Amino acid sequence: AQSVTQLDSHVSVSEGTPVLLRCNYSSSYSPSLFWYVQHPNKGLQLLLKYTSAATLVKGINGFEAEFKKSETSFHLTKPSAHMSDAAEYFCVVSDYNNQGGKLIFGQGTELSVKP
Template sequence: AQSVTQLDSHVSVSEGTPVLLRCNYSSSYSPSLFWYVQHPNKGLQLLLKYTSAATLVKGINGFEAEFKKSETSFHLTKPSAHMSDAAEYFCVVSGLHSGNTPLVFGKGTRLSVIA
């Protein structure tokens, strides 16, 4: 079965400093991996997606993530945090190898950005 582990439940950074949100996955085959963001009282928005093409994936709002098979990791980074980045971030793996099937969510990492 597929699973994801988000290593930090809460990360706090100062505005203008780098962001690193860590995620490890478990899958019996090459998975599709996603990062979604949820702002307070909002729905989930897709940040980026990895599907076995380039291992470095660029997303919206300056975020990117690197797929590392040897480490089974898919960490999310951003060079410089903005106040508007404060939100909950979910690392997600697809349930099956192909087709649109239920997603398996991590527990989430709450990102706080300090002015």
């Protein structure tokens, strides 16, 4: 069975400093992996996705993630945090094993950005 573990429930950074949100996955297949962001009282917005093309994936708003098969990781990074980045971030793996497109969510990481 596929699973996702987000290693930090809460990350706090100062504005202008780098962001690192960590995600490890477990999958028997070549997975499709996603990062979604959810701002307060909003729906989920796709940041980026990996689907077995380039291992370094660039997303919106300056975010990127690197797929490392040997480490089963898909960490999300951004060189310089902005106040507007404060939100909940979900690492997600797509379960395509005849489950009709189920997404397996991590528990989420809350990112706080201090001025």
